[in-house]
Amino acid sequence: MEIGRVYKVLIEDYDMNGYGVCHIESKVVFVIGALKGETVTAKIENIHKKYAFASIQDILIPSSDRQVPECPYYEYCGGCDMMHMKYEVECMIKEGKLKQTFRKFKDVLFHPIISARKTLGYRNKVMMPFAVDLDLDTIYGFFEKKSHRIVPIDQCIISDDVTNDIIYYINRFLNIFHVKIYDEDTHKGLFREVMIRHTATNEYMVVIVATHDYDFSVLVKYLVEEFKCIKSIYLNINPEKTNVVLGNKYKLLYGNPVIIEDILTHKFQVSPQSFMQVNHDQCERLYAEALRLADLRNDMIVIDAYCGMGSITLNIARRVKKVYGIEIVPSAIENAKENMKLNNISNAEFICGACEDEIIKLVNKEKIDAIFFDPPRKGCDQKFLDTVIQMKIPQIIYISCNVATCARDCTYLEENGYKVMEATPVDLFSRTLHVETVCLLTKEN
The missing domain is CATH 2.40.50.140 (Nucleic acid-binding proteins)
Structure with a gap:
């Protein structure tokens, strides 16, 4: 060979x-x-x-x-991976991915994948980079597989039509007004990228990413006249020479500072920095499955670690005596507290701090019956897992966007007195390789 x-x-x-x-x-x-x-x-x-x-x-x-891929850019664009096969095969592969990764765990009850009802047009958050082509026209698109070259597109079919129309409109404006596009190689130019978020309540937020402050009032005026669903427009200033899209400075250019999302009948304020699952319908089904596995009762006290804006925490609150949400990001905790008020919930408490430190304080104060965690792709820090083990919390519900790090963490937990009981794959990212997983672990006697 x-x-x-x-x-x-x-x-x-x-x-x-x-x-x-x-x-x-x-x-x-x-x-x-x-x-x-x-x-x-x-x-x-x-x-x-x-x-x-x-x-x-x-x-x-x-x-x-x-099958013939639904997207004409599929062969080149790095956004999707599985459009060349029927969706049923994709789901079978994702189920197999979970079972294969969890093959060392004994007697796990694997549930069938919660497949998506809608495999196209599902994304509620899009980050769209801009560039200049050889004719010096402004283009936008996603990066080619295994490269940093933009594949020009007219629309992304896993995003909704309104999002595609807004991006197309912005691109026309940039070309007509000859706005300088940022060049990664020379580190010159103004306009870098656009982030668009929308919610199930049909509210849209546009975030313009630029290298420095600039008067975008004309663009803002045209956008809000053309798209009545836009409720918020921000300028994000990112002057750094980096692949990280968003900078730390935000400037509200139009409308409300937040848009409103509805998850399992609860309202949530979404800011530009808020973490929110990109597939609303499947997010609801994922959370419902996590709540089902937990088998919550109204006499239970629960912790939601890595709670973010409180989207899981507040859904737990309706079912238990008390829930604590823990998050190290101050802005996320403030967001969660506002969401608690928005939903008239009084039995939730949000704490800003490192999960491993705050858990010890809570367990020493009262008996904790269960803990949820939904960490980033890198999984949980060992110090955090050691704290959960040390505190002997009876039940863990682990939500993961990376089945490999989830299995790694579950292995460590099993080596220290827990057992993986059930696992369910959920397809949040249809037509891509990613699969979400929710697991139930219990403390062995």
Whole structure:
């Protein structure tokens, strides 16, 4: 086997990322974009000690599960990964990803994936970078796979129509008024990116990202006249030479400082910095599954770690005696307190601080029956897990956007007296490789 050589192969199965799997010269080869049962010609792209990666050159015998991607940019854009297969196959792969990653855990009850009712037009938050093409026209799009080159697009089909129309309108304005677009290489220019958020209540927020303060009043005037659903427009100033999109300084240019979201009949104020799941419908189903696994009662006292703006915390509150939300970000805690008032909830308390420190204080004060945590992709810090273990909290509900770090943390918890009882995959990110997971762990006697 050598890099660049082309082989005729039969695809035997899928790996956890949805790549086709075959064998060449007794070595496992992952063929990107190939489906199980297909016969293809595959070009070796790189070789490792025990496996290799290949790309499809030609599909000789296609699978009945193959479909024409709904998106015309799919082949080049790095946003989606699984549009070349039927959705049922995508869900099967995601279920398999959870089971394979959790294969070392014994006697886990795996529930079927909570598949999406809507696989397109579901995103309620879009970050859209802008650039200049060879004709010096302003373009926008997503980054090409494994590169930092923008693939120009007219619309993103996993975003909603209004979001696409707003971005298209902004791009026309930039071209007509010859606004200088930021260049990453030279670190010159003004306009960097646009973030658009919207809620189930049909309120839209536009965040313009620029390198310095600038008079965007004309653009703001045109936007609010054209799109009555826009309730808030911000300027975010990011002068740094960095790939991090948003800077620390926000300036409200129009409307309300927040927009209102509705999650399981609870109202939430959403600011530019708020964390909110990108798929509203599936978010509700994820939270409902977490609450079901927890089997909450009105005599329970619960902790919600990494609580953010309190979207899980306040849904827990309706079902228990008392819930504490803990978050280290001060602005998120202030947001959560406002959301508590907005929903007339009195049995929730929000605490700003490190979870591992605040948990000890709470457990020493009263008996905690369960703890929820929904950490970032990197998972939980070991110090945090050690605190949960030390405090012997009887029940853990772990919500994760990264099944690998979730399994790592659950392994550590099992080594220290807990057991993974149930796990459910939830498809929040349809047509991509990502899968959300919610697990129930209980303290063993």
